[in-house]
Amino acid sequence: MEDALIIQDLHVRVEGKPVLRGVDLTVRKGEIHALMGPNGSGKTTLAYVLMGHPAYSVDQGEVLWKGQNILELPPDERAHLGLFLAFQYPVAVPGVTVANFLRAALNERRKRLNPEDKGIPIPEFRKLLREKLALLGLEDSFAARYVNDGFSGGEKKRLEILQMAVLQPEMAILDETDSGLDIDGVRTVAEGINRIFNPNMGILLITHYQRILNYIKPHFVHVMYNGRVVASGGPDLALELEEKGYEWLREQFVEQPTS
Amino acid sequence: MTGAHLVQETRGIGPESFEAFLGTREEPEWLRQARQEAWQILRETPKPGPEDEAWRRTDIRALSIEDLATVIVGDGLTSPEGMLQIVERQDDLAGGLLLFDSQPALRWVDEQLGRRGLIFTDLLTAVREHRDQVAPYLGHVVQPADGFFAAMNAAFWRNGVFLYVPRDLEIQFPLRAVIGLQKVPTDFSRILIVVEPGADVTFIDERLADDGIGAAFHTGIVEICLKENARLTYIALQNWGRYMWNFTHERASVDRDSTLDWVVVGMGAGVTKTFLEVDLVGHGATAYMSGVFFFDGQQHADYDTEQDHIAPHTKSDLLYKVALKDRARSVWQGMIRAHPGAQKTDAYQANRNLILSPHARADSIPGLEIMANDLRCTHGATVGQINQEELFYLMSRGLSRAAATRLIVEGFFAPVLDRIPVPDIRRQADAIIHRKLGILAEGDFSS
Numbered sequence A: 001m002e003d004a005l006i007i008q009d010l011h012v013r014v015e016g017k018p019v020l021r022g023v024d025l026t027v028r029k030g031e032i033h034a035l036m037g038p039n040g041s042g043k044t045t046l047a048y049v050l051m052g053h054p055a056y057s058v059d060q061g062e063v064l065w066k067g068q069n070i071l072e073l074p075p076d077e078r079a080h081l082g083l084f085l086a087f088q089y090p091v092a093v094p095g096v097t098v099a100n101f102l103r104a105a106l107n108e109r110r111k112r113l114n115p116e117d118k119g120i121p122i123p124e125f126r127k128l129l130r131e132k133l134a135l136l137g138l139e140d141s142f143a144a145r146y147v148n149d150g151f152s153g154g155e156k157k158r159l160e161i162l163q164m165a166v167l168q169p170e171m172a173i174l175d176e177t178d179s180g181l182d183i184d185g186v187r188t189v190a191e192g193i194n195r196i197f198n199p200n201m202g203i204l205l206i207t208h209y210q211r212i213l214n215y216i217k218p219h220f221v222h223v224m225y226n227g228r229v230v231a232s233g234g235p236d237l238a239l240e241l242e243e244k245g246y247e248w249l250r251e252q253f254v255e256q257p258t259s
Numbered sequence B: 001m002t003g004a005h006l007v008q009e010t011r012g013i014g015p016e017s018f019e020a021f022l023g024t025r026e027e028p029e030w031l032r033q034a035r036q037e038a039w040q041i042l043r044e045t046p047k048p049g050p051e052d053e054a055w056r057r058t059d060i061r062a063l064s065i066e067d068l069a070t071v072i073v074g075d076g077l078t079s080p081e082g083m084l085q086i087v088e089r090q091d092d093l094a095g096g097l098l099l100f101d102s103q104p105a106l107r108w109v110d111e112q113l114g115r116r117g118l119i120f121t122d123l124l125t126a127v128r129e130h131r132d133q134v135a136p137y138l139g140h141v142v143q144p145a146d147g148f149f150a151a152m153n154a155a156f157w158r159n160g161v162f163l164y165v166p167r168d169l170e171i172q173f174p175l176r177a178v179i180g181l182q183k184v185p186t187d188f189s190r191i192l193i194v195v196e197p198g199a200d201v202t203f204i205d206e207r208l209a210d211d212g213i214g215a216a217f218h219t220g221i222v223e224i225c226l227k228e229n230a231r232l233t234y235i236a237l238q239n240w241g242r243y244m245w246n247f248t249h250e251r252a253s254v255d256r257d258s259t260l261d262w263v264v265v266g267m268g269a270g271v272t273k274t275f276l277e278v279d280l281v282g283h284g285a286t287a288y289m290s291g292v293f294f295f296d297g298q299q300h301a302d303y304d305t306e307q308d309h310i311a312p313h314t315k316s317d318l319l320y321k322v323a324l325k326d327r328a329r330s331v332w333q334g335m336i337r338a339h340p341g342a343q344k345t346d347a348y349q350a351n352r353n354l355i356l357s358p359h360a361r362a363d364s365i366p367g368l369e370i371m372a373n374d375l376r377c378t379h380g381a382t383v384g385q386i387n388q389e390e391l392f393y394l395m396s397r398g399l400s401r402a403a404a405t406r407l408i409v410e411g412f413f414a415p416v417l418d419r420i421p422v423p424d425i426r427r428q429a430d431a432i433i434h435r436k437l438g439i440l441a442e443g444d445f446s447s
């Protein structure tokens, strides 16, 4: 299917240890899916595998997007297919300014679409950047700072969404974009995400908290437990989890043999 | 280059060669004498070998001193347009100088500044016309006894650059010199900079030869004398051909309340051994030493630095960044020396190496010698590879592996390149870095 990210029976090991044990999940364009689950259940691993992190080896399963299995593609090619990951722990790139980085990323994409492209004109890029900075409540001077170098937790998360705003992906995985943000920050960033979201885009929103779901209304909520999606439902499921925690899942799933 | 040829060749550093060399020079007696003394020292100094501590990591056994062309003159050579363009008269320069195959090919200095006493010319002309500003300094900051190649240069130097900035003259735009080689396969260059009290100047020193020059040889001396309350920004861009031997002795003497900002960009040459030293001789003197180095192929570069705190309340800060590709090798040996009585010394040195290929190698050897007790000295040395998390992060935004690597390497150098106040040099350095990165080979650490 052209308009969905389809994860089928995905098994992944990290340093020899199985972390994902058969994940099934489908996110269509125009949909927002929340993915919740206890620490260590494999959410970030899933996000990394979707984006092509080299440290994770896939044992089994497929990830289909735009009609192809993307698991063999390097991260840059996945990005050019419209995939985007907002990192739970964004990486510092010392000496590289936010502006230079974004311009390089944007130009690279333009070049892949059209090998003749000469890159975005500087004035046009400045205008675009200023507009997106404002969207996330960031000062213009933010663009001159080195990527994530010495950033506060909140600044890092804002930069992730700033990148998403500039790159306009079709499928975005947002890994705990709300953690590290203060109360106003969550609102600003959530509003930014809502503004970016459109019917031609899907979002997989990984979070621990109901708080962000007050601003970003998911169509579906899933629970990951011990490397598998063990429960799926509507927005009510998040409220239920907030109330009950994950203990009840342990009782239900811990004894099951892993196939 | 029709009609261009090389004449009068004498090889080696023996007595006949030196006599022949002196015979080609029309120079004042004081300089002849200085050359003779230097040559005596050279005769008594063996060519350095692996048994010398400073030369343990740089093997020059393949360099035959007997075969070096010590007397050589190019006839009818014309300077390449590209070199002339760099230093021709332009609004954002205060002066320009091109020494091409040891001959002054272009020389100018802003008229107004010239009237106020600024001297910027080739060293031979300066010896003839400005004896009083040259003789007291030449050979005093770097002495023939400093080493084999210092003595060799002092005996055989052919020409060089002289910059003299008179008292209290503050110069807004840089002075720029290019020392270029194309046909003459050996060069003995010498730079002398004297900055009088209260003066402020930026000087760009560019060394250019393309790879086509082959196995050429250069030995250079740089002497800097910075008097009280003065300021010098000295930017050296070494872009020799990749098969050249390159040996230099460079030293700055920094006096009371003066600031030296010394940026070295090293990209060229086949084998380099360089001694770079600052002597902080006056109370309140400050020296910043910054370096950007990128070597590839079989290039070998060995940098020996010294931060000598001789007077109290002096500050030095060294940051050398090195990227290595292919089978390139670098050595940095740094010494901070706080002499007796140099209280309140504030000294820092850091050497960061980025290894881009499995067969590239960096040696980083910091050192402290402390003979005073009330001071602060810190150092750090690292050797690392491209961080895989950074690479993944950048690639996840659509940058190819090559583009991501390039951005990381640029970022690695940026804090030092940002210290270069001349945009054109910055652009040149960026261009060389880009070219050197090229396509990283299969098996390099970014893959």
Ligand SMILES: Nc1ncnc2c1ncn2[C@@H]1O[C@H](COP(=O)(O)OP(=O)(O)OP(=O)(O)O)[C@@H](O)[C@H]1O
Pocket: A014, A015, A019, A037, A038, A039, A040, A041, A042, A043, A044, A045, A046, A055, A088
């Ligand atoms: N690079 C790695 N090296 C070793 N172990 C890893 C690595 N990445 C993940 N793991 C392990 O895999 C398991 C799942 O980790 P993951 O980060 O995917 O969990 P998570 O659901 O995102 O947790 P959190 O809610 O705390 O972010 C954990 O046991 C973790 O220690």
Ligand SMILES: [Mg+2]
Pocket: A043, A044, A045, A088, A175, A176
């Ligand atoms: Mg996580």
